[in-house]
Amino acid sequence: MSVPYPFSAIVGQQEMKLAILIAAIEPAIGGVLVLGDRGTGKSTAVRGLAALLPTMRAVRGCAYHCDPAGRMICSDCARLRPARVERVPVPVVDLPLGASEDRVVGALDLERALGQGIKAFEPGLLARANRGFLYIDEVNLLEDHLVDLLIDVAASGENVVEREGLSVRHPARFVLVGSGNPEEGELRPQLLDRFGLSVEVRTPTAIAERVEIVKRRDAYERDPEAFASRFAREDAAVRRRIERGRTRLAELAVPDAVLERAARLCQAVGSDGLRGELTLMRAARAAAALDGAEHVTDAHLRQVAAPALRHRLRRNPLDETGSADRIERAIGELFEPA
Structure with a gap:
């Protein structure tokens, strides 16, 4: 492998x-x-x-690795309860x-x-x-x-x-x-x-960054195992952040003030439907969980605004700026003090 x-x-x-x-x-x-x-x-x-x-709990031998505690499971697992469990x-x-x-x-x-x-x-x-x-x-x-x-x-x-x-x-x-x-x-x-x-x-423009990318790729292709071991500790730290983030996610509530700010932002940029608000809320909460924050804040909302909304904007023939620029402009108007 x-x-x-x-x-x-x-x-x-x-x-x-x-x-x-x-x-x-x-x-x-x-x-x-x-x-x-x-x-x-x-x-x-x-x-x-x-x-x-991280690994997950699944019914042993199930082709769909159903969650033994889940509601949506296959017909075979429904007949097996209680089922044998493994981590996969x-x-x-x-x-x-x-x-x-x-x-x-x-x-x-x-x-x-x-x-x-x-x-x-x-x-x-x-x-x-x-x-x-x-x-x-x-x-x-x-x-x-x-x-x-x-x-x-x-x-x-x-x-x-x-x-x-x-x-x-x-x-x-x-x-x-x-x-x-x-x-x-x-x-x-x-x-x-x-x-x-x-x-x-986009392709990086900084020379130092481009050189570092080439050096790392060359080292990986020469000896993948040795290169992966160099970053094993960093990857393990990211894995722990994911595990802690999943645990904290259920504990984090999004304040009404942040939800209102998300709704105003979606309205300002002309986002279609309400999926923009839902995605902003979920993404901001996940970003807060990843950071280990106690609360979801406007900072988390700003952090995820562009990826959550850029593909949901109506095209404005009178505005030649890109979707990310339109979002940043709206953020500046809504988040900065008057």
């Missing part, structure tokens, strides 16, 4: 790393979209996340662009059907991703029929397969993480709206 590039070894790209950590603490955030130039560490950051995540890694599953629908949703197990004459279900990528992360590189190039499928499953948290005499229903709750280069095509609005946070990454 190849050694992933350590998350802590990624130079810069603070907004992207924060968004990924927030999604690890609060899955209800709705996923993370990372758009930007090629070669800026988008897929590296996501794949490095797998090594950071949180799945981080890649969905290739060329994947067939059968590979994604699951299909008839042909080996058992032909060899034993038994109609059995072979779980797909959505089953493997349950309670974890589903990663799609070049998500803006994903075929339309798979986009429709993902939208349905993301909304319901359940995968339903009815084909070839099979009728299967199983939990499929995952954090959707997508990356891509916007120059190669835009994302469909229906799928874009499903992402909680949207991050923009």
Whole structure:
């Protein structure tokens, strides 16, 4: 098994790393979209996340690694209660662009059907991703029929397969993480709206930063194990922050004053619907939990405002500034003292 590039070894790209950590603490955030130039560490950051995540409790032998204490479980686990429990890694599953629908949703197990004459279900990528992360590189190039499928499953948290005499229903709750280069095509609005946070990454301009990135990448390619060991302590510290953040999340309440500020900000920038406010609230609370803060403050709100709102703004033909600039301008007007 190849050694992933350590998350802590990624130079810069603070907004992207924060968004990924927030999604690890609060899955209800709705996923993370990372758009930007090629070669800026988008897929590296996501794949490095797998090594950071704490293990989770699951029903032993379950193909969907159901939560033994969860409400949404598969039919097999429902019959097994009380079930034997094991700790398993949180799945981080890649969905290739060329994947067939059968590979994604699951299909008839042909080996058992032909060899034993038994109609059995072979779980797909959505089953493997349950309670974890589903990663799609070049998500803006994903075929339309798979986009429709993902939208349905993301909304319901359940995968339903009815084909070839099979009728299967199983939990499929995952954090959707997508990356891509916007120059190669835009994302469909229906799928874009499903992402909680949207991050923009750009090629670094500082010479010292570029040199450090090249040096680290070269060291990793020469000896991945030795390079990973250099950052093992930093990655372990990040893992502890995630664990503590998950514990603190339930204890943190968002004050009404912060909620009102979030609503005013969404109104000021013209955010569509109310998902902006919900995402701001959840992201600010997760950022506070990650910091170990006692309360959610305006500072946390400002920290997550751009990734939570930039993909929800209506286009204004009279305003040529980017969405992030519009958000920063609105923040300056709302948060700074009159």
